[in-house]
Amino acid sequence: xxxxxxxxxxxxxxxxxxxxxxxxxxxxxxxxxxxxxxxxxxxxxxxxxxxxxxxxxxxxxxxxxxxxxxxxxxxxxxxxxxxxxxxxxxxxxxxxxxxxxxxxxxxxxxxxxxxxxxxxxxxxxxxxxxxxxxxxxxxxxxxxxxxxxxxxxxxxxxxxxxxxxxxxxxxxxxxxxxxxxxxxxxxxxxxxxxxxxxxxxxxxxxxxxxxxxxxxxxxxxxxxxxxxxxxxxxxxxxxxxxxxxxxxxxxxxxxxxxxxxxxxxxxxxxxxxxxxxxxxxxxxxxxxxxxxxxxxxxxxxxxxxxxxxxxxxxxxxxxxxxxxxxxxxxxxxxxxxxxx
Amino acid sequence: xxxxxxxxxxxxxxxxxxxxxxxxxxxxxxxxxxxxxxxxxxxxxxxxxxxxxxxxxxxxxxxxxxxxxxxxxxxxxxxxxxxxxxxxxxxxxxxxxxxxxxxxxxxxxxxxxxxxxxxxxxxxxxxxxxxxxxxxxxxxxxxxxxxxxxxxxxxxxxxxxxxxxxxxxxxxxxxxxxxxxxxxxxxxxxxxxxxxxxxxxxxxxxxxxxxxxxxxxxxxxxxxxxxxxxxxxxxxxxxxxxxxxxxxxxxxxxxxxxxxxxxxxxxxxxxxxxxxxxxxxxxxxxxxxxxxxxxxxxxxxxxxxxxxxxxxxxxxxxxxxxxxxxxxxxxxxxxxxxxx
Numbered sequence: 318x319x320x321x322x323x324x325x326x327x328x329x330x331x332x333x334x335x336x337x338x339x340x341x342x343x344x345x346x347x348x349x350x351x352x353x354x355x356x357x358x359x360x361x362x363x364x365x366x367x368x369x370x371x372x373x374x375x376x377x378x379x380x381x382x383x384x385x386x387x388x389x390x391x392x393x394x395x396x397x398x399x400x401x402x403x404x405x406x407x408x409x410x411x412x413x414x415x416x417x418x419x420x421x422x423x424x425x426x427x428x429x430x431x432x433x434x435x436x437x438x439x440x441x442x443x444x445x446x447x448x449x450x451x452x453x454x455x456x457x458x459x460x461x462x463x464x465x466x467x468x469x470x471x472x473x474x475x476x477x478x479x480x481x482x483x484x485x486x487x488x489x490x491x492x493x494x495x496x497x498x499x500x501x502x503x504x505x506x507x508x509x510x511x512x513x514x515x516x517x518x519x520x521x522x523x524x525x526x527x528x529x530x531x532x533x534x535x536x537x538x539x540x541x542x543x544x545x546x547x548x549x550x551x552x553x554x555x556x557x558x559x560x561x562x563x564x565x566x567x568x569x570x571x572x573x574x575x576x577x578x579x580x581x582x583x584x585x586x587x588x589x590x591x592x593x594x595x596x597x598x599x600x601x602x603x604x605x606x607x608x609x610x611x612x613x614x615x616x617x618x619x620x621x622x623x624x625x626x627x628x629x630x631x632x633x634x635x636x637x638x639x640x641x642x643x644x645x646x647x648x649x650x651x652x653x654x655x656x657x
Numbered sequence: 658x659x660x661x662x663x664x665x666x667x668x669x670x671x672x673x674x675x676x677x678x679x680x681x682x683x684x685x686x687x688x689x690x691x692x693x694x695x696x697x698x699x700x701x702x703x704x705x706x707x708x709x710x711x712x713x714x715x716x717x718x719x720x721x722x723x724x725x726x727x728x729x730x731x732x733x734x735x736x737x738x739x740x741x742x743x744x745x746x747x748x749x750x751x752x753x754x755x756x757x758x759x760x761x762x763x764x765x766x767x768x769x770x771x772x773x774x775x776x777x778x779x780x781x782x783x784x785x786x787x788x789x790x791x792x793x794x795x796x797x798x799x800x801x802x803x804x805x806x807x808x809x810x811x812x813x814x815x816x817x818x819x820x821x822x823x824x825x826x827x828x829x830x831x832x833x834x835x836x837x838x839x840x841x842x843x844x845x846x847x848x849x850x851x852x853x854x855x856x857x858x859x860x861x862x863x864x865x866x867x868x869x870x871x872x873x874x875x876x877x878x879x880x881x882x883x884x885x886x887x888x889x890x891x892x893x894x895x896x897x898x899x900x901x902x903x904x905x906x907x908x909x910x911x912x913x914x915x916x917x918x919x920x921x922x923x924x925x926x927x928x929x930x931x932x933x934x935x936x937x938x939x940x941x942x943x944x945x946x947x948x949x950x951x952x953x954x955x956x957x958x959x960x961x962x963x964x965x966x967x968x969x970x971x972x973x974x975x976x977x978x979x980x981x982x983x984x985x986x987x988x989x990x991x992x993x994x995x996x997x
Contacts, residue, residue, distance in 0.1 A: 371927075378927050544923065557719075563926045578918030583884065586903045586934035587711075587718050593933075594926035 321348040325418030326633055328383045332373055334573030336641065338634040340373065341389060341417075348420045356400035358411055358421045358431070362626075364392035364444045365636045365649040366478075367542070370570040379596060380428055388416040389633075392429060392449050394440040395421075395653070410434040412443040417633050419653055428598060445648030446482055446615065446622035447608050453564060453597040454482035454540075455607045459490075461562040461595045462538045466491030469532050471551055472513075474542030476503035478648035479564060481511060482611075483540045485620050488512050492538070495531045497524065497547060499643045506646060511621055525550045535559075543568045545576060552581035559590040571641055623647030629654050661688040665758030666973055668723045672713055674913030676981060678974040680713065681729060681757075688760045696740035698751055698761045698771070702966075704732035704784045705976045705989040706818075707882070710910040719936060720768055728756040729973070732769060732789050734780040735761075735993070750774040752783040757973045759993055768938055785988030786822055786955065786962035787948050793904060793937040794822035794880075795947045799830075801902040801935045802878045806831030809872050811891055812853075814882030816843035818988035819904060821851060822951075823880045825960050828852050832878070835871045837864060837887060839983045846986060851961055865890045875899075883908045885916060892921035899930040911981055963987030969994050 322345050329342040351357045372390050375382045383390050394412035397405050402425060405411065412434060414427035425431040434443050445451060457479075464470050470487040474480040475496025484507065487494045496507040497517045504516035515531040517524055524547055528536070535556035541548050544566025555561070569576040585592060600607070614620035625645040627636045630653045640649050662685050669682040691697045712730050715722045723730050734752035737745050742765060745751065752774060754767035765771040774783050785791060797819075804810050810827040814820040815836025824847065827834045836847040837857045844856035855871040857864055864887055868876070875896035881888055884906025895901070909916040925932060940947070954960035965985040967976045970993045980989050 379929075549918070563923070565926065566923050569923070575920045578889070578920045578922045580915045580918045582918045582922070582932075583903070583906050583909070583934075585932065586905065586936070589719075589933075589935050589939060591931060591933040592922075592925065593929075593931040594923075595929050596926070599929060 321420065322346070323348045323418055323420040324630060325416070326389045326630070327386055328373060328389050330385065331375060332370075332571075335571040336370070336634075336638050338638055341634045343631065349422045351399050351401050351422050353401055355422055355424050356397050356402040356405045358395045358415055358423060359398045359655075360393050360395040360415050360419055360421060360653045361440050362394050362444055362650045362652055363415070363417050363630065363633060364449070365633070365640045365651065366392060366450065367565050367567045367570060367640065369637060370641070388418050390414060390428065391417045391633075392444055393421075394434070394443050394448075405431070405433060410436065410438050410440065410443075412440070412448055417630065419630060430601070432604070441624050441626070441648070441650060442622070444650060445478055445624055446620065447611060449597055450478035450648055451482045451611055451622070452600065452604055452607055454479045454486060455611060456597060456600045456603070457562040457564050457595050458483045458486050458538075458540055460600070461593050462540060462560045464490055464492045464538045467493070468537035469493045469495070469534055470538040470540065471495045471497065471528070471532065471536050472540045472542075473497045473547050473551075474565070474567060475507050475513065475516065476646050477542060480540065480542050481507065481647055482620070482622065483564075484513050485511050486614075487538070487540075489614060489619055495528075497543075503646055506623075519547060525553065528554050538562070540564060541566070545569050549579040549581050552579050552584045555584055555588050555590050557588050557590070559588055561590065561592040563592060563594040567641065624650055626650045626652055628652050661760065662686070663688045663758055663760040664970060665756070666729045666970070667726055668713060668729050670725065671715060672710075672911075675911040676710070676974075676978050678978055681974045683971065689762045691739050691741050691762050693741055695762055695764050696737050696742040696745045698735045698755055698763060699738045699995075700733050700735040700755050700759055700761060700993045701780050702734050702784055702990045702992055703755070703757050703970065703973060704789070705973070705980045705991065706732060706790065707905050707907045707910060707980065709977060710981070728758050730754060730768065731757045731973075732784055733761075733993075734774070734783050734788075745771070745773060750776065750778050750780065750783075752780070752788055757970065759970060770941065772944070781964050781966070781988070781990060782962070784990060785818055785964055786960065787951060789937055790818035790988055791822045791951055791962070792940065792944055792947055794819045794826060795951060796937060796940045796943070797902040797904050797935050798823045798826050798878075798880055800940070801933050802880060802900045804830055804832045804878045807833070808877035809833045809835070809874055810878040810880065811835045811837065811868070811872065811876050812880045812882075813837045813887050813891075814905075814907060815847050815853065815856065816986050817882060820880065820882050821847065821987055822960070822962065824853050825851050827878070827880075829954060829959055835868075837883075843986055846963075859887060865893065868894050878902070880904060881906070885909050889919040889921050892919050892924045895924055895928050895930050897928045897930070899928055901930065901932040903932060903934040907981065964990055966990045966992055968992050
């Protein structure tokens with residue numbers, strides 16, 4: 318695209334402990350023409366997700382780390398503006414993993430492959446409640462944790478993008494739901510607006526004590542986004558045949574030394590329980606089914622979502638730090654402003 | 658039973674850290690007559706199992722702790738010598754949970770209920786390979802871990818009662834099997850006599866380094882009897898969709914301070930793997946099926962077991978300490994000598 322400039326964030330160095338923002342380098346380059354089988358996306362929103370911290374670290378995982386000098390890997394959504402790909406046409410709305418940049422040349426492949434969205438789709442929702450985070454909540458809760466009506470479900474990171482959806486789906490399935498979140502405003506939101514039965518403010522309350530109060534019959538399902546001491550406190554209260562869906566461990570991602578594992582893991586034996594990890598990308602073949610069901614719940618007013626949006630791609634590193642500091646409620650996005 | 662004396666070990670105090678043997682009190686009492694619905698068992702063998710350490714501690718678990726002053730709970734087998742129970746007759750061989758005593762009056766209920774054994778049954782086998790420990794191996798491996806032919810299975814406590822059986826069943830199912838045990842003699846036994854593909858001597862070798870050598874394609878199944886650092890080292894090497902059957906954590910049972918959990922547990926997310934606890938007592942309805950299959954494997958020479966037997970009920974506390982010091986190979990039993 319002759320003359321257009323692509324602004325982008327490259328990974329400059331690997332973080333040690335908490336992100337400083339200096340790990341990224343602001344860079345510009347000409348926008349490439351798509352080659353055979355490729356198309357060009359003008360990115361409208363990029364996503365900030367806890368998993369991105371892991372992609373910055375050089376260790377064996379489910380995807381290779383982002384290379385130094387490479388565009389930072391990130392979910393995102395936008396519009397196709399040029400195409401040599403038979404499956405994508407100019408004007409198509411898409412979501413996938415374009416990275417932190419204004420323009421992405423892609424063959425459609427990626428950690429979450431590029432998906433064509435119906436015309437008129439809300440691009441923010443396509444990244445949040447009807448995108449990677451909502452789908453993570455859906456499959457982690459329903460496929461891994463499998464809550465039954467009347468069971469007690471605890472969700473950590475409960476005011477975050479994934480936790481807020483997981484808790485609401487558990488309510489839809491007839492469970493008693495307790496959310497753990499940081500600060501009174503987040504706790505108020507999940508109870509008063511999302512309909513959780515109770516909230517625990519881990520920043521000002523004893524999680525162990527409050528789990529005892531709010532889960533008098535023990536815990537059947539735990540949807541874990543945070544790991545660390547909260548996971549350990551939950552393990553002490555699980556019921557027979559409990560299920561722990563391990564979604565993430567955000568409390569540990571920025572640690573500069575190894576974090577001890579959950580000392581109470583032997584409760585899994587005593588209670589004959591299961592702790593299981595999962596990745597949403599394994600469920601790609603079932604995304605349409607899940608999106609259809611969640612769309613119905615949204616239309617019925619039973620599934621509510623909130624986005625926190627920072628304006629301008631320049632804000633992306635600051636947004637990612639905000640995520641780990643708990644500054645967001647719901648899905649954290651960065652809008653990529655169109656060129657002036 | 659007029660005139661007969663019942664020697665028995667009572668729990669005198671709750672242990673702090675490693676057992677000293679002083680937690681038990683040698684005691685004698687007249688042998689009671691069985692009441693209505695009860696029968697009297699003359700005990701021939703009692704069992705020493707890692708789980709007994711947990712029963713001595715006063716905390717919420719799958720069974721109440723043994724009360725101070727109560728006969729120490731233990732598996733055992735013997736002969737019915739008096740009965741007011743319609744299901745048990747004088748002369749019947751039985752195994753169950755009679756406790757550390759020479760005579761047990763029982764209604765048949767217990768952690769493992771009293772089971773009538775076919776005439777001629779080997780009472781030692783009824784507590785070992787064809788009893789609680791063998792059944793633990795069978796259901797933990799086949800129902801929880803579900804190994805597939807060609808997969809790599811790692812077993813810890815591999816020369817112990819349960820581990821030695823679990824590893825052999827994995828071989829029967831067509832897996833590559835690596836055992837972790839303490840000392841060259843145990844390692845030689847599991848490879849040369851039981852047919853494991855490799856052994857790791859955790860007392861003299863780096864488990865992490867040797868796991869890398871012996872499991873070049875990663876680990877698909879881990880049958881864990883020990884917990885602690887070995888569990889952590891295994892987690893670092895698990896494959897996608899691995900299964901960890903949590904049977905026990907003997908390395909931690911005598912700790913006087915909380916033991917850190919496995920720091921590498923987040924590998925469960927990266928690999929989408931499952932860690933699950935189980936108790937053999939949940940499978941009582943399927944014991945006959947398992948015993949029939951294991952009996953066939955024994956008859957075919959494919960399943961070998963070894964017992965370590967100490968003579969005399971007086972030895973029971975010493976035997977239990979020996980268990981935690983790794984002094985036994987295979988099933989550890991105490992023979993209860995008949996009165997002179």
